[in-house]
Amino acid sequence: MQTVEGGVTAPKGFRAAGVRCGIKQKGLDLALLASDASAAAAGLFTTNAVKAAPVLLSLERVRAGVARAVIVNSGNANACAGPGGLDDADRMTQLAAAGLGCPRDEVLVASTGIIGRRLPMEIIEPGIAEVVARLSRDGGVEASEAIMTTDRRPKRIAIEVELGGAQVRIGGMCKGVGMLAPNLATMLAFITTDAAISPEMLGLALKRSAEVSFNCVTVDGDTSTNDTVFALANGAAGNRLIDSPGPDLEAFQAALDTVTVHLAREIARDGEGATKLVEIRVNGAATDEDARKAAMAIANSPLVKTAIFGEDPNWGRVLAAAGKSGARMEPDRTNLYFGTVKIFERGEPTAVAAEEARRPMLADELVITVELNIGESSAKVWTCDFSYDYVKINAEYHT
Amino acid sequence: MQTVEGGVTAPKGFRAAGVRCGIKQKGLDLALLASDASAAAAGLFTTNAVKAAPVLLSLERVRAGVARAVIVNSGNANACAGPGGLDDADRMTQLAAAGLGCPRDEVLVASTGIIGRRLPMEIIEPGIAEVVARLSRDGGVEASEAIMTTDRRPKRIAIEVELGGAQVRIGGMCKGVGMLAPNLATMLAFITTDAAISPEMLGLALKRSAEVSFNCVTVDGDTSTNDTVFALANGAAGNRLIDSPGPDLEAFQAALDTVTVHLAREIARDGEGATKLVEIRVNGAATDEDARKAAMAIANSPLVKTAIFGEDPNWGRVLAAAGKSGARMEPDRTNLYFGTVKIFERGEPTAVAAEEARRPMLADELVITVELNIGESSAKVWTCDFSYDYVKINAEYHT
Numbered sequence: 073m074q075t076v077e078g079g080v081t082a083p084k085g086f087r088a089a090g091v092r093c094g095i096k097q098k099g100l101d102l103a104l105l106a107s108d109a110s111a112a113a114a115g116l117f118t119t120n121a122v123k124a125a126p127v128l129l130s131l132e133r134v135r136a137g138v139a140r141a142v143i144v145n146s147g148n149a150n151a152c153a154g155p156g157g158l159d160d161a162d163r164m165t166q167l168a169a170a171g172l173g174c175p176r177d178e179v180l181v182a183s184t185g186i187i188g189r190r191l192p193m194e195i196i197e198p199g200i201a202e203v204v205a206r207l208s209r210d211g212g213v214e215a216s217e218a219i220m221t222t223d224r225r226p227k228r229i230a231i232e233v234e235l236g237g238a239q240v241r242i243g244g245m246c247k248g249v250g251m252l253a254p255n256l257a258t259m260l261a262f263i264t265t266d267a268a269i270s271p272e273m274l275g276l277a278l279k280r281s282a283e284v285s286f287n288c289v290t291v292d293g294d295t296s297t298n299d300t301v302f303a304l305a306n307g308a309a310g311n312r313l314i315d316s317p318g319p320d321l322e323a324f325q326a327a328l329d330t331v332t333v334h335l336a337r338e339i340a341r342d343g344e345g346a347t348k349l350v351e352i353r354v355n356g357a358a359t360d361e362d363a364r365k366a367a368m369a370i371a372n373s374p375l376v377k378t379a380i381f382g383e384d385p386n387w388g389r390v391l392a393a394a395g396k397s398g399a400r401m402e403p404d405r406t407n408l409y410f411g412t413v414k415i416f417e418r419g420e421p422t423a424v425a426a427e428e429a430r431r432p433m434l435a436d437e438l439v440i441t442v443e444l445n446i447g448e449s450s451a452k453v454w455t456c457d458f459s460y461d462y463v464k465i466n467a468e469y470h471t
Numbered sequence: 472m473q474t475v476e477g478g479v480t481a482p483k484g485f486r487a488a489g490v491r492c493g494i495k496q497k498g499l500d501l502a503l504l505a506s507d508a509s510a511a512a513a514g515l516f517t518t519n520a521v522k523a524a525p526v527l528l529s530l531e532r533v534r535a536g537v538a539r540a541v542i543v544n545s546g547n548a549n550a551c552a553g554p555g556g557l558d559d560a561d562r563m564t565q566l567a568a569a570g571l572g573c574p575r576d577e578v579l580v581a582s583t584g585i586i587g588r589r590l591p592m593e594i595i596e597p598g599i600a601e602v603v604a605r606l607s608r609d610g611g612v613e614a615s616e617a618i619m620t621t622d623r624r625p626k627r628i629a630i631e632v633e634l635g636g637a638q639v640r641i642g643g644m645c646k647g648v649g650m651l652a653p654n655l656a657t658m659l660a661f662i663t664t665d666a667a668i669s670p671e672m673l674g675l676a677l678k679r680s681a682e683v684s685f686n687c688v689t690v691d692g693d694t695s696t697n698d699t700v701f702a703l704a705n706g707a708a709g710n711r712l713i714d715s716p717g718p719d720l721e722a723f724q725a726a727l728d729t730v731t732v733h734l735a736r737e738i739a740r741d742g743e744g745a746t747k748l749v750e751i752r753v754n755g756a757a758t759d760e761d762a763r764k765a766a767m768a769i770a771n772s773p774l775v776k777t778a779i780f781g782e783d784p785n786w787g788r789v790l791a792a793a794g795k796s797g798a799r800m801e802p803d804r805t806n807l808y809f810g811t812v813k814i815f816e817r818g819e820p821t822a823v824a825a826e827e828a829r830r831p832m833l834a835d836e837l838v839i840t841v842e843l844n845i846g847e848s849s850a851k852v853w854t855c856d857f858s859y860d861y862v863k864i865n866a867e868y869h870t
Contacts, residue, residue, distance in 0.1 A: 119795070120791060120794040120795045121793075121794040121795075121798075121799070121800040121801075121802075122790050122791055122793070122794030122800065122802050123794075149787070151787065151791075152787055152790055152802060152815065152818075152819075152820065153819075153820070154818060154819035154820065155818065155819070186787070187785075187786075187787020187788070187790070187791065188786060188787045188815070188820050189820075296791060297787075297790075297791050297794065374773065374857075374861070374865070375865055378861070378862050378865035378866045379865065379866065381862065381866045382865070382866030384866065386586075387586075387587060388548070388550065388551055388585070388586020388587045388696070389586070391521050391551055391586070391696075392519060392521055392550075392586065392695060392696050394520075394521070395519040395520040395521030395522075395696065396518070396519045396520075399520075400520070401520040401521065402520075403520075403521050403551065416551065416587075419551075419553060419554070420551075420552075420553035420554070421551065421552070421553065421587050421588075458773075458862060459862060459866075460859050460862050460863070462773070462777070462862070463777050463780065463857060463858060463859050463861070463862055464859070466773070466774055466777035466778065466781070467777045467778065467780045467781030467783065467858075
């Protein structure tokens with residue numbers, strides 16, 4: 073397995089582009105991603121009861137398992153904007169389909185940005201004509217820029233693996249970065265691959281992959297109305313078709329997981345206002361659910377997150393967060409580590425000096441491990457710290 | 472019903488005091504509250520699996536239903552401090568009991584502050600002698616100061632009602648202010664009354680009262696290891712003994728609720744870094760649990776709280792928070808108000824201007840109401856906004 077350049081256009085037979093049509097105050101804000109031929113397609117969507125119009129439209133459309141393209145705007149979520157929102161989302165797909173010469177039903181759509189306003193279709197319509205015209209084999213870079221909102225940097229990756237007698241590539245791009253919690257987030261992620269794989273197997277692999285990647289990221293415990301993950305597989309690599317479980321699917325899964333885990337970690341690292349990527353590991357839990365509950369409670373605790381921002385080894389807050397999670401926990405059996413430094417052992421603080429406990433907190437990445445010593449279940453969650461800038465961004469991000 | 476001065480020493484037969492023994496960097500940090508005679512007692516404690524030593528000791532002790540006094544320190548939580556923590560908690564009660572001339576089992580104890588350090592008994596021991604000596608009928612004021620940690624102001628109240636043929640008083644004091652979520656918080660609250668009421672009826676009334684007061688407050692969704700509420704009733708008012716449900720209990724309940732709701736709102740108003748008291752109302756939910764889940768999800772959303780700090784009417788975040796809560800919700804039936812301004816009605820933003828939507832946010836208190844229009848259940852929750860100062864306080868509060 074090796075990393076290659078190009079993001080979503082690294083796999084064969086994909087083109088992409090990003091343009092500015094003026095939805096955001098500055099920067100690119102409209103992206104198109106297209107496969108030269110119809111591709112197997114799969115999607116995952118927010119579990120929020122309030123779903124944006126593009127989510128409502130795309131979740132119906134992706135059921136067919138076939139797609140040619142994804143049109144995405146940033147700057148406006150097209151959520152809670154009234155019944156006209158669905159018309160706008162559909163119109164975006166219609167225009168993109170017309171430009172590409174494919175059925176409207178084969179175009180998926182996603183939006184991210186402010187909630188509660190109608191899309192400015194008068195600027196999006198000419199923008200779609202422009203983005204169709206700009207499609208290119210190296211457009212993955214600008215497309216990854218056009219889907220950003222408060223992201224500080226674009227997030228993309230592509231890898232190449234040998235699979236089923238061919239060199240297969242998987243590319244991905246995503247955007248974060250607030251209103252982020254598991255079962256997706258204001259997270260848009262787009263995966264492309266030239267692997268030949270059936271829609272069913274692609275859907276299975278994507279679902280499994282999300283469980284170890286996107287669903288393990290939390291920035292602020294909020295879940296967006298717009299979360300969307302799409303995967304498109306066009307078969308251009310010429311590998312043996314993956315249409316049932318088996319070694320080829322497992323190999324594809326491993327490669328896909330590499331892509332999604334990378335993107336998920338990048339989302340946590342670039343959480344709003346984040347200064348650090350934080351990995352929370354909980355081991356020895358009674359059940360998988362307990363492990364996840366404890367890890368998420370720690371990852372979402374504002375007190376833990378502000379202490380990490382302050383580089384203050386306030387481990388009591390970590391234990392208190394795990395303790396309130398509802399997971400079975402006995403302090404007298406619990407161990408806690410910052411990095412590799414054991415801070416707390418079976419009910420008592422260790423003799424470690426505060427300065428040594430603090431040392432792992434000074435790096436850009438911090439791993440916090442809680443050993444419950446009750447059972448065999450583990451969980452891993454990625455998050456970030458909670459800084460002045462989180463407040464600044466979210467107090468000032470305009471409605 | 473009328474308000475009177477004095478806090479916990481307003482009811483007859485109670486004395487209190489606060490002294491500085493040097494646990495905190497500055498200010499009073501040791502409080503004693505004592506009834507002249509043995510009192511009926513009830514207590515409520517944190518649901519966190521990690522319980523501080525004074526909680527473990529007091530929850531056993533209060534089962535007897537009788538207490539004379541409560542000794543409280545601030546600045547050190549006596550939590551996760553190893554097995555010696557229980558000895559320290561017990562020693563505090565022993566010294567207070569010796570000073571008061573009562574059995575050690577009749578002294579309850581509570582602590583709040585930093586987790587993970589042994590109590591500095593060498594300064595607490597002389598402090599207890601001093602606080603016993605200072606006990607006075609007007610010590611409720613200084614006691615309410617001695618239990619503070621990052622509280623910006625002491626919180627106390629006392630009321631007088633006619634009940635069962637006598638003038639009965641109920642006094643209360645509490646401290647907040649971070650690591651605060653329902654099912655208590657780093658919240659210590661102490662209620663005194665000169666009512667004659669059995670321990671069983673006092674316990675029932677206290678539990679009910681917490682459900683509409685302390686359990687409806689959330690500052691940051693974190694739950695402390697030390698949360699404690701005690702109520703002591705010494706019967707000095709000479710009312711008919713309340714020893715069974717009936718009109719006297721209901722009258723006592725109403726008075727008690729006035730005290731606890733006042734304290735709960737004061738805790739939210741003085742949340743760490745708070746600039747506003749925020750009341751979240753959810754009406755028309757399918758079930759009581761749905762109403763509470765939706766209200767809590769809104770109250771705990773960092774995105775909602777930062778928007779309120781920014782006085783930005785970002786109502787989409789409120790809907791998104793309700794939508795992720797798991798409560799049954801249909802956007803097309805949902806209405807949303809800031810104060811009395813209707814912002815969103817049955818799936819669509821109203822025509823209200825941004826400036827008008829913002830107006831209710833400029834006051835010190837903001838009420839946000841969500842009408843789900845599905846069922847008949849309601850919930851009310853108090854919280855505060857999320858400011859730079861929350862981050863500052865919690866990034867710098869030293870371990």
